[in-house]
Amino acid sequence: xxxxxxxxxxxxxxxxxxxxxxxxxxxxxxxxxxxxxxxxxxxxxxxxxxxxxxxxxxxxxxxxxxxxxxxxxxxxxxxxxxxxxxxxxxxxxxxxxxxxxxxxxxxxxxxxxxxxxxxxxxxxxxxxxxxxxxxxxxxxxxxxxxxxxxxxxxxxxxxxxxxxxxxxxxxxxxxxxxxxxxxxxxxxxxxxxxxxxxxxxxxxxxxxxxxxxxxxxxxxxxxxxxxxxxxxxxxxxxxxxxxxxxxxxxxxxxxxxxxxxxxxxxxxxxxxxxxxxxxxxxxxxxxxxxxxxxxxxxxxxxxxxxxxx
Amino acid sequence: xxxxxxxxxxxxxxxxxxxxxxxxxxxxxxxxxxxxxxxxxxxxxxxxxxxxxxxxxxxxxxxxxxxxxxxxxxxxxxxxxxxxxxxxxxxxxxxxxxxxxxxxxxxxxxxxxxxxxxxxxxxxxxxxxxxxxxxxxxxxxxxxxxxxxxxxxxxxxxxxxxxxxxxxxxxxxxxxxxxxxxxxxxxxxxxxxxxxxxxxxxxxxxxxxxxxxxxxxxxxxxxxxxxxxxxxxxxxxxxxxxxxxxxxxxxxxxxxxxxxxxxxxxxxxxxxxxxxxxxxxxxxxxxxxxxxxxxxxxxxxxxxxxxxxxxxxxxxxxxxxxxxxxxxxxxxxxxxxxxxxxxxxxxxxxxxxxxxxxxxxxxxxxxxxxxxxxxxxxxxxxxxxxxxxxxxxxxxxxxxxxxxxxxxxxxxxxxxxxxxxxxxxxxxxxxxxxxxxxxxxxxxxxxxxxxxxxxxxxxxxxxxxxxxxxxxxxxxxxxxxxxxxxxxxxxxxxxxxxxxxxxxxxxxxxxxxxxxxxxxxxxxxxxxxxxxxxxxxxxx
Numbered sequence: 031x032x033x034x035x036x037x038x039x040x041x042x043x044x045x046x047x048x049x050x051x052x053x054x055x056x057x058x059x060x061x062x063x064x065x066x067x068x069x070x071x072x073x074x075x076x077x078x079x080x081x082x083x084x085x086x087x088x089x090x091x092x093x094x095x096x097x098x099x100x101x102x103x104x105x106x107x108x109x110x111x112x113x114x115x116x117x118x119x120x121x122x123x124x125x126x127x128x129x130x131x132x133x134x135x136x137x138x139x140x141x142x143x144x145x146x147x148x149x150x151x152x153x154x155x156x157x158x159x160x161x162x163x164x165x166x167x168x169x170x171x172x173x174x175x176x177x178x179x180x181x182x183x184x185x186x187x188x189x190x191x192x193x194x195x196x197x198x199x200x201x202x203x204x205x206x207x208x209x210x211x212x213x214x215x216x217x218x219x220x221x222x223x224x225x226x227x228x229x230x231x232x233x234x235x236x237x238x239x240x241x242x243x244x245x246x247x248x249x250x251x252x253x254x255x256x257x258x259x260x261x262x263x264x265x266x267x268x269x270x271x272x273x274x275x276x277x278x279x280x281x282x283x284x285x286x287x288x289x290x291x292x293x294x295x296x297x298x299x300x301x302x303x304x305x306x307x308x309x310x311x312x313x314x315x316x317x318x319x320x321x322x323x324x325x326x327x328x329x330x331x332x333x334x335x336x337x338x339x
Numbered sequence: 340x341x342x343x344x345x346x347x348x349x350x351x352x353x354x355x356x357x358x359x360x361x362x363x364x365x366x367x368x369x370x371x372x373x374x375x376x377x378x379x380x381x382x383x384x385x386x387x388x389x390x391x392x393x394x395x396x397x398x399x400x401x402x403x404x405x406x407x408x409x410x411x412x413x414x415x416x417x418x419x420x421x422x423x424x425x426x427x428x429x430x431x432x433x434x435x436x437x438x439x440x441x442x443x444x445x446x447x448x449x450x451x452x453x454x455x456x457x458x459x460x461x462x463x464x465x466x467x468x469x470x471x472x473x474x475x476x477x478x479x480x481x482x483x484x485x486x487x488x489x490x491x492x493x494x495x496x497x498x499x500x501x502x503x504x505x506x507x508x509x510x511x512x513x514x515x516x517x518x519x520x521x522x523x524x525x526x527x528x529x530x531x532x533x534x535x536x537x538x539x540x541x542x543x544x545x546x547x548x549x550x551x552x553x554x555x556x557x558x559x560x561x562x563x564x565x566x567x568x569x570x571x572x573x574x575x576x577x578x579x580x581x582x583x584x585x586x587x588x589x590x591x592x593x594x595x596x597x598x599x600x601x602x603x604x605x606x607x608x609x610x611x612x613x614x615x616x617x618x619x620x621x622x623x624x625x626x627x628x629x630x631x632x633x634x635x636x637x638x639x640x641x642x643x644x645x646x647x648x649x650x651x652x653x654x655x656x657x658x659x660x661x662x663x664x665x666x667x668x669x670x671x672x673x674x675x676x677x678x679x680x681x682x683x684x685x686x687x688x689x690x691x692x693x694x695x696x697x698x699x700x701x702x703x704x705x706x707x708x709x710x711x712x713x714x715x716x717x718x719x720x721x722x723x724x725x726x727x728x729x730x731x732x733x734x735x736x737x738x739x740x741x742x743x744x745x746x747x748x749x750x751x752x753x754x755x756x757x758x759x760x761x762x763x764x765x766x767x768x769x770x771x772x773x774x775x776x777x778x779x780x781x782x783x784x785x786x787x788x789x790x791x792x793x794x795x796x797x798x799x800x801x802x803x804x805x806x807x808x809x810x811x812x813x814x815x816x817x818x819x820x821x822x823x824x825x826x827x828x829x830x831x832x833x834x835x836x837x838x839x840x841x842x843x844x845x846x847x848x849x850x851x852x853x854x855x856x857x858x859x860x861x862x863x864x865x866x867x868x869x870x871x872x873x874x875x876x877x878x879x
Contacts, residue, residue, distance in 0.1 A: 061764045066393040067469035069767060069797035074486030079467040112386035113536050114558050123559070178591060186595045193595045195585075196561070280588040285561045289588065298760050 038322055042315045049311045050100065050304075054093055057300055064109035064298045083109070096304065105305035110297045116305040120287060124309060126196060127279070127286035131271030133202060134209035139264070141210070142217025143257075149218065150225035150256075151248060161218060168215030174277040177208040181281065194283040205282040209275060213267050220263055224256040265321035269314045374876055376603045376857055377583040379593055383559050388539025389526055390461040390468045395868060401521035402867030403565055403582075404549040408436050408454075408503075409519040411870065414681070415783040415863050417515045421449070421525075421548075421572075431510030431819060438501040441572040443527050444547035451497035453525035459490045460526060470522050473781060476511040509817065512824055513784040520782060520866045524548075550577045550872040561586040565871070578859075578875035594852070603854040609665025609731070612850035620852040623667035627676045627864035628779035628847040629788065630735070632724075633801035634839075635772055641720055642772070642801075647711035648839035649696050651773075653704035654746035657697075657845060660738050664731050667848025672697035674792075674832055675785040677846045679865060682825050687785050690829060694837050701746045708747045719749040725765060726775040728756040735775055735844070766800040774800065777847070780865040785828050786815065787865070792840055803840035 065071065065079070080086040083106075084095060099106065105116035149161035185193035185204060192201045228234070229252055237247035276288035287306060294302035382396050389405065392398055408422040419425075424437040441449045461468045462483045474480035478494025494506035507514070517523055527546035534544040542556040542563065550571050556563035565582040568574065585602070587593035593605040607615060615621055632651070634642040641647055657670035669677065673691040680687045695703075712718065724739055726732040736754035743752050757765070766774050778798070780787035790796060793812050794804045808831050815827035835841065853860075856877045861870040 061761045063760075063764065065469060068763070070472040071469055072464065072471075072481075072485045074464045075467055075469075075471070075484060078464050078486075082467065110385055111383075111559055112388055112391040112539065114540050119559050122557075181592065181595060186599055189599070193599060193601065194592050281592055283561055283585065283587060283589075283592060285559075290559070296758050296760065 034326060035323060038319050042319055045315055046308070046311055050097065050308060051093075053304060053307045054096060055089075057303055058089055060298060064300060066297075083107070100304075100308060105308070106301035108294075108302050109299040110294065110302070116301045119290065119302060120305050120309060123285055123287040123290055126284060127288060130202060130205055130209065130278075130284065130286065131268065133206040134271050135213060135264070135268050137206055138210035138213030139217050139260070142214040143221050143260070145214070146218040146221025147225060147253065149222045150229065153226065158222075161222070165215040165218040168211040168218075171211070173208045173211060173275065174281060176211060177205065177278055177281045180204045180208055194281070196282075196284045201282075205278050205284060208278055209271060213271070216263060216267070217260065220259060221256060224259050225252055228252045228255050261321060261324055265317045266314070269310075269317050373581075374579050375581040375583065376579060376854075376874070376876060377585070377601060378604055379585055379587040379602055379606065381587065381606060383561065383586055384556060384563075386539050387542075387545050387553070387556070389457060389521055389524055390466050391539065392521065393469045398521050398867040399869045400553065400565075401524065402549070402869065403551050403871050404545075404547045404553050404568075405521060405524045406549040406571075407518055407521070407524035408438075409515060410872065411516075411519040411861070411863050411866065413861050415516065415865070417519055420519075422518075425515075432507045434505040434507070434514070435498075436503040436505070438503060439572060440501065441548060442570040444552050444568055444570050446570055447527075447529070448500075449525060449527075449548055450500040451503040452500075453527060454503050454523075455495050455497050456528045456531075457524065457526035458495050459493055460531070461522065462493055463490045468522075470781075473517060473520070473522055476507055476509055476514075478506040478508050510819060512821070513782055513786065516782040516784060516866070550574070551579075551582065573872075577872060579871060582871060597852055597854075603857055605852050607666070607850040607852060612665050612667070615850075615852060618852055619855050622851045622853045623848045624851055624862055624868075625667065625676065625678055625846065625848045625864040626779055626868075627679050627783070628777055629671055629674055629676050630775060630777045630844045630847060631671070631674065632842040632844060633766070633771075633774050633776050634803070634841070635769060635774075635801050636804075637769055637802035639722075639772060641711075641715055641717070642722075644711050644715055645838055646707045646714065647720070648842065650704045650708035650711055650747060651743060651750075652696050652839050652842040653698070653700045653707065654743050655739060655842070655844070656699040656742055658699070660735065660742075661845050663734055663738055664845070665850075666731075667850045668845045669848060671843035671846045672836075674835060674841065674843055675788045676780060676864065679780055679787075680783050680785055687825075687829075691836065692833050694833070696839055697836060697843055704746055708750065712749060719751065721751040721753070722772045723753040723755055724773045724775065725755045725757065725762060725771040727759050727762050729759075732756060732775065739775075767797070769800065769802070771800075775844070776800065776841075779847075783863070783865040785832065786812075789815075789828055789831050789835070792835055801841065803835075803838070805834065805838065805840065808834050808840075 064083070071079075077086065084092060087095070096106075103117070105120070108114050108116050108119055111119060145161040145164060149158045152158050181193055181204060184190050191203045192198070195201045229248070234247055234252065238244065276292050278284070279286040279288045290302070291306045294306065380396050380399065382394070384396050384400055385394055386392055386397055387400060389401060392401060406420045408420060409417045410420040412418045421438050421441055422436040423439045426435040427433070438451055443449050458474070460466055462471050462474050462480050464484055464486050471480070471484045474484070479488050479492045480494070482488040483490055483493055494508075496504050498504050511517070525548065530544070530546040531538050537544045539545055541558045542553045545553070547553065547568060548571070550568055550573070551565035552568045554564050554566060562583070562585040565584065567577050567580050571577060587596070587602070587605070590606060590608040590611060593602060594607070594611060596602040597605040634648055636643045661668045661670050672693060673688040675688045675691070677688050678686055682690065712720070724736050726736045733756050736756060740752040740754050743750055762774065765771055766776065778788060778791060789812060791798045792803060793799065793809050811827045811831035811834070815824045815831070818824050818827065836843070857874060858877050859874040861873065862868055863870070
């Protein structure tokens with residue numbers, strides 16, 4: 031197990047290094063400058079500004095400096111927000127996106143598991159069809175469409191929850207629901223398939239032969255065995271949700287990271303682009319690592335493969 | 340009606356878990372007793388540092404929490420603010436302003452020194468002000484920004500505590516307008532020094548002297564407040580206690596909030612503007628911006644042909660273009676934006692002679708196009724129109740493509756939509772055939788537009804060159820005679836449009852809904868747009 035984890039951690043750092051390098055050079059290839067009003071600046075101003083931002087050094091030197099300061103957790107100063115450090119821009123916004131993402135994840139998974147289990151146990155009944163239809167709708171309606179509908183009917187017309195904004199818990203309800211629908215549908219399908227699969231296994235027969243009721247077998251064994259695959263699903267989903275959805279954030283006026291990232295790309299705010307990309311990547315590889323480790327702990331078969339391959 | 344059980348129970352569970360009580364939105368709706376309004380901007384504030392601001396959002400904030408020598412009133416009317424008296428020398432090159440006694444928001448006195456400090460800081464190349472070019476004409480400013488002269492040589496000095504003396508290299512006809520622009524407002528040295536690199540990055544890192552002080556802005560957040568400034572010299576005139584600002588990026592959300600009284604103003608997109616035209620709060624805000632086509636005359640021989648440029652311009656149906664774009668956009672037949680500057684009570688843009696080249700005339704366009712093809716000795720021409728990748732920019736290029744191709748047979752148009760920054764850098768590099776450009780005036784004077792197309796101007800990306808034009812613009816800058824100056828500018832713009840050096844498309848306007856009970860907001864299309872100093876909520 032230790033060897034397996036070490037190997038994983040090494041790969042993780044390698045991945046991050048490649049991401050950092052690729053992002054840096056791709057960004058340098060982008061046209062345009064970070065200055066808003068370049069045509070009106072004197073050459074002297076340009077030189078001084080370039081020097082302040084370290085843009086006058088050879089690209090390779092910039093790259094090394096950038097890697098070095100990133101190790102210290104310093105992402106530099108933003109271009110679009112004068113004199114503001116990228117960290118001070120990213121982290122408050124990231125916290126918001128993470129809270130929203132986690133809420134959506136929890137809601138989506140809980141409801142998804144419930145629906146999936148009902149669908150599996152009541153196979154072929156109206157409950158099964160109902161859950162499946164819900165899942166299909168959840169998969170096919172884009173979350174921003176749902177967001178607009180929720181905002182208009184529940185926020186404006188009925189006034190149950192605030193239309194938009196961030197600060198109180200009630201303001202998080204509508205965006206959470208809008209974001210939760212996709213993982214809910216995904217989990218529902220996953221759990222249903224996995225449970226139906228498990229219910230046809232021999233051990234169910236055995237349990238029934240031992241005199242347990244069907245429900246008892248399902249509760250004690252089938253459910254537990256069916257939950258394993260969900261672990262795989264949770265990792266990437268959590269990251270995807272926590273990194274913020276630009277559209278949802280814009281619709282509900284949420285000060286999250288999603289929209290900021292897009293804006294930094296549009297304004298050539300190099301340090302912010304790099305900062306957000308790296309934070310995203312770190313989040314993703316760490317979650318994947320944790321998923322792998324949990325998986326290895328739950329399911330011995332995987333650990334064996336990990337040692338071999 | 341009850342919410343779905345599921346949602347309700349999950350909501351209750353979560354609330355119990357996190358330990359918060361569900362309270363409704365923290366925004367309070369406007370009540371006429373409170374003299375409080377809720378306003379929106381479409382973007383976050385990039386900076387509150389006067390020397391570093393480059394955008395409308397920042398300038399709007401600064402115009403309400405800071406104050407300079409003058410404040411722009413209704414229709415760009417110049418009103419005394421910190422200046423109580425202005426003396427100008429015979430040749431217009433020396434200005435002496437007498438300042439009133441006033442205070443910074445921390446209670447310390449504001450003196451002429453604060454102006455000197457602020458101006459020097461802005462022209463200092465090390466500050467990196469991207470708006471320092473507006474100081475051109477103030478003694479030595481250009482040389483200082485170019486790093487050729489020391490900052491102390493700038494033509495501004497304090498004569499005692501309450502006299503500010505400004506020396507110009509040459510007279511600046513629009514100098515008073517500039518003095519009403521936030522870039523020329525004072526800054527408190529003590530605050531700049533103590534805040535260091537944090538200066539202007541959050542509400543607490545700024546000293547205020549305007550009708551309002553800002554609170555609750557942390558650098559990149561989406562809501563903040565402007566509160567009445569207790570230390571403002573004219574606080575009796577300020578009626579609003581609070582302006583709650585929030586950033587709204589989705590027009591449908593903003594409109595929903597307007598309907599539930601959580602916002603008192605909302606910008607409308609083109610679809611909404613078509614539906615809400617009859618609403619009592621419907622208001623069009625012009626932004627002193629003109630969209631126009633630049634033809635790359637350095638790169639393509641064909642575009643140096645004046646008949647081709649005229650044909651293209653006359654094949655464009657600007658009325659139907661602005662209909663498609665919606666909002667408050669209107670067809671343009673001058674470069675200088677509509678209602679930007681009045682000359683003897685008449686809008687300057689309406690005095691530009693109508694040569695017919697900027698209006699839709701397919702018959703004439705076809706004829707001219709045939710002649711142009713003949714002169715160029717070709718059978719057909721292919722051109723690419725470059726523009727931004729925003730919704731309205733895409734609509735614009737699509738419309739131009741279909742109008743031009745259907746009117747002028749033998750003309751093939753391709754469109755290219757790229758991000759704003761890419762469009763700018765390609766324009767500057769001359770990497771385009773035709774580009775849709777836009778310019779918004781910094782101050783309410785036609786020179787802000789007409790200066791763009793002199794031979795060596797950095798914004799003249801199509802490289803249209805005309806000696807007579809250059810001469811007229813130069814003359815307008817050096818004459819003391821106002822009448823002559825208007826004459827020069829008018830002639831220059833007539834010449835530019837006769838030659839179709841650029842082709843105006845439309846004047847930009849944004850449709851808004853503004854709560855009708857709010858009175859006294861002053862909006863100017865150029866420079867800092869909003870002035871809330873005298874705004875109030877009407878008591879019902």
